[in-house]
Amino acid sequence: MALRHPPLHRYPLQRGRGVGTTPAMADAPHLRHRLLVRITHWLITLAFLALLITGGEIVLSHPRFYWGEVGNVNTAPLFKIPVPSSRNLVPTGYGYVLPDQNGWSRYLHFQSAWLFILTGLLYVAVGAANGHFRRNLLPARAEVVPKQLAASIKQHLRFWRPRPEEAWSYNVVQRLAYLLVIFVLTPLVIWTGLAMSPAFVSALPGAVNILGGQQSARTLHFAVSVLLVAFLLVHIFMVIFAGFRSRMRAMISGRAAEPEEQA
Amino acid sequence: MSKLSRRAWIASGVAVAAGGAGLAVAAKLAGRYGLVPPDSGGVYGPGETLTYAVQRLLTGHSLAREFSRSQISKAPFANEVAPLGDDFQRFQKGAFADWRLVVDGLVAQPASFSLADIHSFPRSSHVTMIQCEEGWSYIAEWIGAPLSHLLGVVGAQPQARYVVYRSIQPDWWESMDMADALHPQTLLTYAMNDGDLPVGFGGPLRIRVSRQLGYKSVKYITHLTVTDNLKQFGKGLGSASPEGGYAWYAGI
Numbered sequence: 001m002a003l004r005h006p007p008l009h010r011y012p013l014q015r016g017r018g019v020g021t022t023p024a025m026a027d028a029p030h031l032r033h034r035l036l037v038r039i040t041h042w043l044i045t046l047a048f049l050a051l052l053i054t055g056g057e058i059v060l061s062h063p064r065f066y067w068g069e070v071g072n073v074n075t076a077p078l079f080k081i082p083v084p085s086s087r088n089l090v091p092t093g094y095g096y097v098l099p100d101q102n103g104w105s106r107y108l109h110f111q112s113a114w115l116f117i118l119t120g121l122l123y124v125a126v127g128a129a130n131g132h133f134r135r136n137l138l139p140a141r142a143e144v145v146p147k148q149l150a151a152s153i154k155q156h157l158r159f160w161r162p163r164p165e166e167a168w169s170y171n172v173v174q175r176l177a178y179l180l181v182i183f184v185l186t187p188l189v190i191w192t193g194l195a196m197s198p199a200f201v202s203a204l205p206g207a208v209n210i211l212g213g214q215q216s217a218r219t220l221h222f223a224v225s226v227l228l229v230a231f232l233l234v235h236i237f238m239v240i241f242a243g244f245r246s247r248m249r250a251m252i253s254g255r256a257a258e259p260e261e262q263a
Numbered sequence: 264m265s266k267l268s269r270r271a272w273i274a275s276g277v278a279v280a281a282g283g284a285g286l287a288v289a290a291k292l293a294g295r296y297g298l299v300p301p302d303s304g305g306v307y308g309p310g311e312t313l314t315y316a317v318q319r320l321l322t323g324h325s326l327a328r329e330f331s332r333s334q335i336s337k338a339p340f341a342n343e344v345a346p347l348g349d350d351f352q353r354f355q356k357g358a359f360a361d362w363r364l365v366v367d368g369l370v371a372q373p374a375s376f377s378l379a380d381i382h383s384f385p386r387s388s389h390v391t392m393i394q395c396e397e398g399w400s401y402i403a404e405w406i407g408a409p410l411s412h413l414l415g416v417v418g419a420q421p422q423a424r425y426v427v428y429r430s431i432q433p434d435w436w437e438s439m440d441m442a443d444a445l446h447p448q449t450l451l452t453y454a455m456n457d458g459d460l461p462v463g464f465g466g467p468l469r470i471r472v473s474r475q476l477g478y479k480s481v482k483y484i485t486h487l488t489v490t491d492n493l494k495q496f497g498k499g500l501g502s503a504s505p506e507g508g509y510a511w512y513a514g515i
Binding site for chain 2: 035059061062064069071072073074075087088089102103104106107110112114194197198199201202203204205208209214218
């Protein structure tokens with residue numbers, strides 16, 4: 001596939017005061033990502049990977065999903081995942097049973113959930129206060145129109161490599177994807193997780209009742225997790241595609257490009 | 264270092280120091296108000312303590328969700344238990360007439376109760392869901408005597424903080440705090456739906472702890488001990504669950 005740069009188009013590089021918006025100011029010690037964004041990014045990464053591994057491990061003890069309030073091996077599942085189980089009373093079609101890993105998986109899942117939630121709250125609170133969301137993630141009104149969106153989606157689907165100045169700002173599809181993950185999928189995955197807790201829903205029964213029941217909450221928790229994993233895979237692919245070294249450098253040290261690239 | 268980043272570093276330092284001090288104060292308060300679980304040591308201690316403390320503060324006297332009788336599961340799942348030993352089978356042959364529940368520890372009158380004694384206590388029931396930590400669940404009507412009533416009969420002392428409960432199955436024991444022990448939905452369960460509690464579901468006597476996962480609702484209960492200190496039981500982690508790698512608190 002021939003990889004080309006997209007044609008010149010307008011990106012809102014200058015979106016008010018702040019870091020990471022003005023590549024021309026190479027003499028100023030400005031950074032692509034603030035320290036807090038970088039720290040919370042990697043803490044969330046750590047927490048999410050731990051949640052993913054332990055969540056997968058817990059699912060292995062009952063890889064069947066239901067809708068409504070209740071479900072067990074005596075009731076018909078909504079769907080099954082074709083994997084072996086760590087419990088011998090779950091019919092899987094496999095002739096063997098995996099070792100039980102639920103003890104430490106559950107401990108680590110909830111500890112990671114706390115890291116995820118507390119880090120996320122810090123990120124959202126500071127991001128709201130210092131204009132991070134408005135400046136870096138909220139797309140310009142002019143971008144959220146069918147023509148602009150279609151153009152951006154087309155560039156993604158044609159695998160056009162981003163232009164160097166795009167290392168300083170997110171494009172509209174990217175902004176919408178991040179906003180969806182931060183403000184829709186993450187609250188949903190936390191909510192559906194808590195809706196499975198018998199103690200939590202004893203205090204707030206509405207949290208599970210409006211989801212249609214405890215097994216519905218579990219199924220939705222799994223579904224939202226799948227969407228988050230899909231985001232993660234695309235995110236990693238795009239980092240590698242856009243330039244692994246420069247994107248990783250930006251999220252670790254904060255610098256977006258080598259000095260000679262900026263010149 | 265520019266002025267801005269120096270200011271940022273100082274602000275970060277102050278924030279970290281304040282956060283650390285806040286955590287230390289929070290830990291001390293949590294200990295004082297009984298919000299630290301017995302398995303709070305080890306690498307998962309911070310997460311466990313946060314979960315237990317926050318859920319205890321959030322739940323208070325909240326009741327587990329109750330359902331209508333029409334929602335009782337037609338096909339509940341008993342789950343498997345380790346093979347029941349000779350002792351159990353001897354009791355079973357005698358229709359559990361000789362089954363005893365021993366209550367000791369911090370009580371005015373240590374006692375031993377037959378199933379008939381427990382049947383004579385005020386009867387309570389609720390239709391609630393039991394959830395396994397694995398993810399499956401069913402709804403049943405649980406019928407029995409409130410544990411709080413029995414604790415009143417034996418005169419549990421004011422310094423009591425936990426109730427340790429044991430199964431006839433060796434090495435199967437748990438404990439709960441007084442918030443759950445005195446909770447109206449915590450029952451010494453001897454019947455389920457329309458009949459006696461089947462052996463597979465824990466008959467003749469099962470503790471039902473409605474706001475926690477199924478593994479806290481231990482089957483074949485024979486012994487309760489009221490205590491103010493869990494350190495003296497087993498490895499001091501509160502129950503057999505942490506010794507087997509599972510959390511003591513199972514509200515989530």
